[in-house]
Amino acid sequence: MDLQTKEKNFIINTYNRQPGITPFIQRGEGPYVWDASGKRYLDFICGLGVNSFGHCHPQVVEAVCRQAKQLMHASNLYYTEPQILLAERIVSHSCADKVFFGNSGAEANEAAIKLARKYGKITKGNAYEIITAKRSFHGRTLAAITATGQPKYHKGFEPIVEGFRYGEFNDLESFARLITDETCAIMVEPVQGEGGVYPAKEAFLKGLRRLCDEHGLLLIFDEVQCGMGRTGKLFAYENYGVEPDVFTLAKALGGGLPIGVMAAKGKAAEVLTPGEHASTFGGNPVACAAANAVFEIVTAEGFLDHVAKMGDYFRQKLRELAVGNVVEVRGLGLMVGLEIDGDGAQVAKMCQENGLLINCIGGKILRFLPPLIVNEEQIDAAVEILRNALQGAEHTAAEGKRGEKGL
Numbered sequence: 001m002d003l004q005t006k007e008k009n010f011i012i013n014t015y016n017r018q019p020g021i022t023p024f025i026q027r028g029e030g031p032y033v034w035d036a037s038g039k040r041y042l043d044f045i046c047g048l049g050v051n052s053f054g055h056c057h058p059q060v061v062e063a064v065c066r067q068a069k070q071l072m073h074a075s076n077l078y079y080t081e082p083q084i085l086l087a088e089r090i091v092s093h094s095c096a097d098k099v100f101f102g103n104s105g106a107e108a109n110e111a112a113i114k115l116a117r118k119y120g121k122i123t124k125g126n127a128y129e130i131i132t133a134k135r136s137f138h139g140r141t142l143a144a145i146t147a148t149g150q151p152k153y154h155k156g157f158e159p160i161v162e163g164f165r166y167g168e169f170n171d172l173e174s175f176a177r178l179i180t181d182e183t184c185a186i187m188v189e190p191v192q193g194e195g196g197v198y199p200a201k202e203a204f205l206k207g208l209r210r211l212c213d214e215h216g217l218l219l220i221f222d223e224v225q226c227g228m229g230r231t232g233k234l235f236a237y238e239n240y241g242v243e244p245d246v247f248t249l250a251k252a253l254g255g256g257l258p259i260g261v262m263a264a265k266g267k268a269a270e271v272l273t274p275g276e277h278a279s280t281f282g283g284n285p286v287a288c289a290a291a292n293a294v295f296e297i298v299t300a301e302g303f304l305d306h307v308a309k310m311g312d313y314f315r316q317k318l319r320e321l322a323v324g325n326v327v328e329v330r331g332l333g334l335m336v337g338l339e340i341d342g343d344g345a346q347v348a349k350m351c352q353e354n355g356l357l358i359n360c361i362g363g364k365i366l367r368f369l370p371p372l373i374v375n376e377e378q379i380d381a382a383v384e385i386l387r388n389a390l391q392g393a394e395h396t397a398a399e400g401k402r403g404e405k406g407l
């Protein structure tokens with residue numbers, strides 16, 4: 001039985017795997033992955049933003065191997081060094097005072113939602129509503145899909161969790177209108193990722209900060225995708241000069257290993273007490289050793305300047321594509337979206353056939369999360385593959401129209 005058949009037989013069918021990679025991704029190094037036939041791909045999706053420092057970064061691999069030989073797990077009944085050192089690192093580089101460790105983005109957001117509800121109880125008696133944005137994405141657990149402002153993720157799992165309301169992203173008034181005596185928090189992604197790569201406007205985030213201060217609400221930023229250097233700053237909120245009360249991280253933080261963090265500041269950091277929240281694997285020594293190595297990489301001198309520079313370069317190259325079906329180039333740093341008038345899935349498939357991995361969201365938006373170590377030559381190579389794919393898709397669409405008209 002080949003692997004694809006085994007996958008069909010033994011794995012619950014929740015994923016649309018990319019067809020055509022023969023038969024699976026076998027190896028990764030830096031910005032490249034190889035399939036089992038030996039074909040090389042330039043990876044501009046990076047495991048959905050996880051392998052931000054390139055595949056198998058030697059510093060991360062070394063830290064993981066060293067820690068795995070020493071202690072792989074101890075549980076949170078005990079103190080472990082990598083976890084505590086990582087907490088200190090996150091706190092010393094951010095606006096947060098304390099952190100909680102989990103294993104994924106959804107788990108980090110669940111922690112933030114629980115914290116916000118408890119905060120609402122303490123400060124207002126029974127405030128439990130959280131306002132999130134339409135088109136947002138916060139994960140797949142029940143509260144996280146409810147926080148996610150996209151009805152398609154709720155469908156089939158109703159009743160969803162009580163107490164979520166949805167404002168229009170980048171429309172401060174629409175958030176202001178939703179605040180009631182029951183509101184405890186506002187939660188947004190500074191750059192919406194899965195919803196289509198939409199950066200927040202500075203006035204919007206500053207306005208949310210003001211609203212939260214005026215109404216005694218927690219401002220929560222989901223930085224699961226846009227954090228850890230992706231936008232050219234260590235945390236995306238730094239681009240806006242707005243500090244949240246709570247922010248969440250996952251994806252790139254572990255350099256390839258699963259980890260999630262909820263970081264909290266001031267009063268928010270003191271809300272949860274022993275026994276109120278926990279995670280067996282949270283703060284696992286190996287994942288934390290990887291994340292400590294990631295912190296050394298991302299905070300090395302010049303690293304974030306490189307990300308910002310490459311982000312500007314990549315977006316400029318996309319703007320210069322001059323292909324008819326390009327509608328808009330969006331993004332911040334190396335979190336980049338290209339909206340097209342055409343079949344995005346077909347473009348992504350053509351790119352893959354020609355050795356470039358990208359992701360299509362919502363049918364028409366191409367999402368790029370290249371490794372932060374990417375250079376101009378690799379960006380040029382990716383843009384060339386993309387140009388050919390876009391031209392190919394444009395040609396196919398024109399042929400289709402001619403066919404419809406019987407020409």
Ligand SMILES: Cc1ncc(COP(=O)(O)O)c(C=O)c1O
Binds near residue numbers: 106109139
């Ligand atoms: C902004 C954001 N939040 C949360 C999540 C959920 O993360 P995870 O899949 O690790 O639970 C994602 C995943 O794509 C995300 O992009």
